[in-house]
Amino acid sequence: MSRKLKFLVGASVIVLAVATLIYSAVRETSAYFMTVDEYAKSVEAHAGKQLRLAGRVSNGSVKWDPKTLDLEFLIRPIPAKEAAANAVAHSGGTKTATVTTTDAEAALITVPVRYNGILPDMFAADRDVIVEGKVENGVFHAKTLLTACPSKYESDQYKENAQDAPASDQRAALDPAAAAGAGATAQ
Amino acid sequence: MSEIGRLAVVLGFLVALWGIAASVLGALRRDERLIASGKHAAYAFSALTGIAVAALLTLLLRHDFNVEYVASYSSSTLPTWYTIAALWGGMKGSLLWWAFILAICNAVVQLQNRDKNRDQMPWVTATMLMVGAFFLALLVFITDPFERLPFTPREGSDLNPLLQNYWMTIHPPSLYIGFVSTTVPFAFAMAALATGKLGDAWIRTTRRWALFSWFFLSLGNLFGAAWAYVVLGWGGYWAWDPVENAAFMPWLTATAYLHSVMIQEKKDMLKVWNMALVILTFALTIFGTFLTRSGVISSVHSFTQSGMGPFFMGFLLVILTISIGLLIWRLPLLKSRNELESVFSREATFLLNNLILVGIAFTVFWGTVFPVLSEWVRGVKITVGPPFFNKVNAPLGVALVFLMGVGPVIAWRKATAKSLWRSFAAPMGTGLVVGALAFALGARNFYAVLAFSVAAFALATVWIEFWRGMRVRQAMLGEKPWTALSRLIGKNRRRYGGYVVHVGIVMIFVGIVASSVFKLEVQRSMKVGDSVSLGGYTVRYDGIHQESDAHVDSTYALVSVWDGEGPAAVRVGEVRPEKRFYKKPKQPTTEVSIWSTLGEDLYVVLGSYDPQSQLAVFQVFVNPMIAWMWIGGVVLALGTAVCMWPSYTERTVAVSARVPAGSRPA
Incomplete structure (x- = not known):
C-alpha cells in the first residue's frame, strides 16, 4: 500500500468516526420541535417521544406550590397574527407561517404541562414558553422550561409605546400587569 | 450630531x-x-x-x-x-x-x-x-x-x-475584536492568491494577526462563559446555544490554522489546507454574525429580527465564491514539494489534530443548523440540545488533549520506537498514575478518568520540555535555574509560549470535565433557619432583606455557608443570592451568589420569595473546579502574550529600520 493511500485511509477513518458519532448522538438526543397546534393535530404520533413544544401560557392556569416546587399550567397556541409576524421576522421574510388557527380556535386547544423546579424570571401567564419533555397520559412532563422572550436582548416594547409621548409612563402602566398576571411571580 | x-x-x-x-x-x-x-x-x-x-x-x-x-x-x-x-x-x-x-x-x-x-x-x-x-x-x-x-x-x-454586568462590557468587544481581526489574515490570503505570490510572505505578515485574533476569540468565549455563569443563574457557563456555537466555531478553525501553519513554515506542506482554514475562519465569523441577526435559528442571544438575513447570506456567498474560486485557480501553484513520511511523526500528529479540530467545528455546525436542515429535508423541525454536543465532543476533546501532549515532542518526519519510548515513557506513566488516582479517589465516570489521565499526560510532556531545556542550558552555559528558564523562553518565544498556552488549555479542559461530570444540585423551599447540605457544604437560610433605589428594587437572602455537614460543620462565610426588579425595563433578574474556592464553587440562587408564607426557594449547586477554567484563561493569555512579544532580533530590526542610515551610532 502506498504511503499516500495509507494516509487517505487514516483520514477517512477519522471522518467516518466523526460521522458515526454525530449520527448516533442525533438519534439518541434529538427532539421534535413544534407548536401547540401542530402537536394537537398529531397527539397520538408523539406520545412518549422527546418533544420541544412552543406555546403561550394560558391566563389563570398557573398553579405553583412553593413548598414542593410543583408547577402546573396550560399552554395554548400563540395567536396566528403574532405567530405569523414572528415567523416572517424570524425567517427574514422568506418563509410563510405554518400556523393557521384563528384566535377563537386557539383558545380551545390547550396542553397541560407539569414541571418541577424554580420558576424562570420571565415566566408568567400570557408569556410564550418552550417546554421540553415527554407526554404521558395526555400531560406534558417538562424537564426544561424556557421562557421565549422575543425581545430578550432588545427593548422593542419601546416601539409599541413610542407613538405617544410620554412613553415611559405608559409602559410602566402596561408592564406590571403582564408581570403580575401569573398566580405566582418571583417577587 | x-x-x-x-x-x-x-x-x-x-x-x-x-x-x-x-x-x-x-x-x-x-x-x-x-x-x-x-x-x-x-x-x-x-x-x-x-x-x-x-x-x-x-x-x-x-x-x-x-x-x-x-x-x-x-x-x-x-x-x-x-x-x-x-x-x-x-x-x-x-x-x-x-x-x-x-x-x-x-x-x-x-x-x-x-x-x-x-x-x-x-x-x-x-x-x-x-x-x-x-x-x-x-x-x-x-x-x-x-x-x-x-x-x-x-x-x-x-x-x-x-x-x-461587568462581563458584558468586555465580552462583546473581545469577541468582536476576535471576529473582525480574522479579516486581516483573510485579506492577505486573498492578496496572495490574487498575486500568485504564495510563498511564506503572507503567512509571516499575518502570523501575529492570526495569534491576536485567536487570543481575542479565546478571551471572548471565556468572558461569555463567565457572564453566563454569574448572570444567567442556571448553574452552568455553556449551553451550546447557537450564538455560543457561532463564537466557538471560528475559534476551532483558527486554532487548527495556528498549528497547521507551522507545518507549512517548516515543511512547505498543507498549503491548500491552510488557505482553506483562513477562508473558513473568516466565513464562520460572518456566519456567526448572520446567526445572531437573522433569527434563522432561535437563540437567547438573538437581536431583534430585522430581515437582514438575506443580505448576510448573500455576502457570505459572494465571499465564498470569490475565495474558493481564487483558491481553485491557484491550485497548481499550491502544490507541496514534500509529503508525509510516517504516521509517527510531528507532521502526522499535527494533521490529525487539525482533522479533529475541524471535526469538532463540523459537529458544532451540524448541531446548530440541524433544525433548519431537518425542516428543509423532512418538513419537521428536529432540534438537538446540549446532550448532543456533549456526547459527540467528549471523545473528540479527549483525543485532542492527548495529541496536545504528543505533538510538540514527537520527532519530525519519522519517529523511531526508541525515540518514542524516550519521549513518552515518563508522561505515559504520569497519565496512568493520575488516572488510577482519580479512580481510587472515587471517580467512576469513564470519560472523567480518561480525561484526567490525558490531561496529566499532556502536562507531563510540557513539564519535561521545560525541564530538559533548562537542564541543557544549565549544563552547557552554566546558567542559574531562573536565568536558564527565562532565557530558554526568551530565545524561543513561540515554542515555549505555545507550551504555556497548552497548560492553560489543559486547566480549562480539566475545569470543564470536573464541573460537568461531578456537578451536584439541589432545589429546596426553606423557612428562615432551615438548612440544606450538599457535597460537603451546608447552607443555612438566615433571613431576607429588601432594598430599593431609583434604578432597581432588590430582595436578597442572607445565607450562611458551613464547611461540612451536621453538627461538626464550621461556618466559613456568607452568600447573598438576590432577586432584582429593574424599574425601567420592568424586568426581574436573578443575581446568583458564589462561594468560590480552588476545589469547587458553591453556587446559590434565590429562586423566589413569597412575602406571605415567608418561604424562600433556593437552588444550590456545587460545581467542582470551575476556578481552574478562569485561572486557565489567565495562563492562556500569558502564554499568548509570550508568543506575540517581538523577539530580540525583530525589535532591533524594527528600531534600526527607523533610524536613518548615517545617523546610526558607530
Whole structure:
C-alpha cells in the first residue's frame, strides 16, 4: 500500500468516526420541535417521544406550590397574527407561517404541562414558553422550561409605546400587569 | 450630531467603494496613482467610521433621546460605563461597532505595510474595504443608527438589565475584536492568491494577526462563559446555544490554522489546507454574525429580527465564491514539494489534530443548523440540545488533549520506537498514575478518568520540555535555574509560549470535565433557619432583606455557608443570592451568589420569595473546579502574550529600520 493511500485511509477513518458519532448522538438526543397546534393535530404520533413544544401560557392556569416546587399550567397556541409576524421576522421574510388557527380556535386547544423546579424570571401567564419533555397520559412532563422572550436582548416594547409621548409612563402602566398576571411571580 | 454621524457613514461607504475600485484597477493596470488613491481611501474609511462611532457615543453620553437608538438602549440613570456599552448593546450599534473595529485593523495594517508587501497591499486594501463597505451598506440602506424619532421621549427605555454586568462590557468587544481581526489574515490570503505570490510572505505578515485574533476569540468565549455563569443563574457557563456555537466555531478553525501553519513554515506542506482554514475562519465569523441577526435559528442571544438575513447570506456567498474560486485557480501553484513520511511523526500528529479540530467545528455546525436542515429535508423541525454536543465532543476533546501532549515532542518526519519510548515513557506513566488516582479517589465516570489521565499526560510532556531545556542550558552555559528558564523562553518565544498556552488549555479542559461530570444540585423551599447540605457544604437560610433605589428594587437572602455537614460543620462565610426588579425595563433578574474556592464553587440562587408564607426557594449547586477554567484563561493569555512579544532580533530590526542610515551610532 502506498504511503499516500495509507494516509487517505487514516483520514477517512477519522471522518467516518466523526460521522458515526454525530449520527448516533442525533438519534439518541434529538427532539421534535413544534407548536401547540401542530402537536394537537398529531397527539397520538408523539406520545412518549422527546418533544420541544412552543406555546403561550394560558391566563389563570398557573398553579405553583412553593413548598414542593410543583408547577402546573396550560399552554395554548400563540395567536396566528403574532405567530405569523414572528415567523416572517424570524425567517427574514422568506418563509410563510405554518400556523393557521384563528384566535377563537386557539383558545380551545390547550396542553397541560407539569414541571418541577424554580420558576424562570420571565415566566408568567400570557408569556410564550418552550417546554421540553415527554407526554404521558395526555400531560406534558417538562424537564426544561424556557421562557421565549422575543425581545430578550432588545427593548422593542419601546416601539409599541413610542407613538405617544410620554412613553415611559405608559409602559410602566402596561408592564406590571403582564408581570403580575401569573398566580405566582418571583417577587 | 446625528447628521454628522449619518454623513460619516454614507461617506465612509462611498469612500470604501472607491477604494475597492481604485485598488483593484490599480493592481491590474499597475497604476501607482490609483493604488495610492485606494490607500488614501482606506485611511479615509477608517477616519469616517471613527467619526460615526464618536458621534453615536456623544449622542449616548448626551442622553439625546430623540435619537431612536439612544432612547432604546440607554436612560438618564444608566451608569456611564453601561452607557458606553450601549454602543454595542443594540443591533444597529453593534454593526457600526463591527465596522469601527475593522476600521482600526485596516488603519494598523496600512501603517504596518506602508513600505512592505507592495504587490499585495492593493488586494489587501480591496478585501478589507469590501468587508467594511458591506457593514456600512447595512447601516446606510437598511438600519440607520442615527435615526431620529418624530418626538422626544422624556426618558429612554434603558439597556437590558442582563447586559448591565461587568462581563458584558468586555465580552462583546473581545469577541468582536476576535471576529473582525480574522479579516486581516483573510485579506492577505486573498492578496496572495490574487498575486500568485504564495510563498511564506503572507503567512509571516499575518502570523501575529492570526495569534491576536485567536487570543481575542479565546478571551471572548471565556468572558461569555463567565457572564453566563454569574448572570444567567442556571448553574452552568455553556449551553451550546447557537450564538455560543457561532463564537466557538471560528475559534476551532483558527486554532487548527495556528498549528497547521507551522507545518507549512517548516515543511512547505498543507498549503491548500491552510488557505482553506483562513477562508473558513473568516466565513464562520460572518456566519456567526448572520446567526445572531437573522433569527434563522432561535437563540437567547438573538437581536431583534430585522430581515437582514438575506443580505448576510448573500455576502457570505459572494465571499465564498470569490475565495474558493481564487483558491481553485491557484491550485497548481499550491502544490507541496514534500509529503508525509510516517504516521509517527510531528507532521502526522499535527494533521490529525487539525482533522479533529475541524471535526469538532463540523459537529458544532451540524448541531446548530440541524433544525433548519431537518425542516428543509423532512418538513419537521428536529432540534438537538446540549446532550448532543456533549456526547459527540467528549471523545473528540479527549483525543485532542492527548495529541496536545504528543505533538510538540514527537520527532519530525519519522519517529523511531526508541525515540518514542524516550519521549513518552515518563508522561505515559504520569497519565496512568493520575488516572488510577482519580479512580481510587472515587471517580467512576469513564470519560472523567480518561480525561484526567490525558490531561496529566499532556502536562507531563510540557513539564519535561521545560525541564530538559533548562537542564541543557544549565549544563552547557552554566546558567542559574531562573536565568536558564527565562532565557530558554526568551530565545524561543513561540515554542515555549505555545507550551504555556497548552497548560492553560489543559486547566480549562480539566475545569470543564470536573464541573460537568461531578456537578451536584439541589432545589429546596426553606423557612428562615432551615438548612440544606450538599457535597460537603451546608447552607443555612438566615433571613431576607429588601432594598430599593431609583434604578432597581432588590430582595436578597442572607445565607450562611458551613464547611461540612451536621453538627461538626464550621461556618466559613456568607452568600447573598438576590432577586432584582429593574424599574425601567420592568424586568426581574436573578443575581446568583458564589462561594468560590480552588476545589469547587458553591453556587446559590434565590429562586423566589413569597412575602406571605415567608418561604424562600433556593437552588444550590456545587460545581467542582470551575476556578481552574478562569485561572486557565489567565495562563492562556500569558502564554499568548509570550508568543506575540517581538523577539530580540525583530525589535532591533524594527528600531534600526527607523533610524536613518548615517545617523546610526558607530
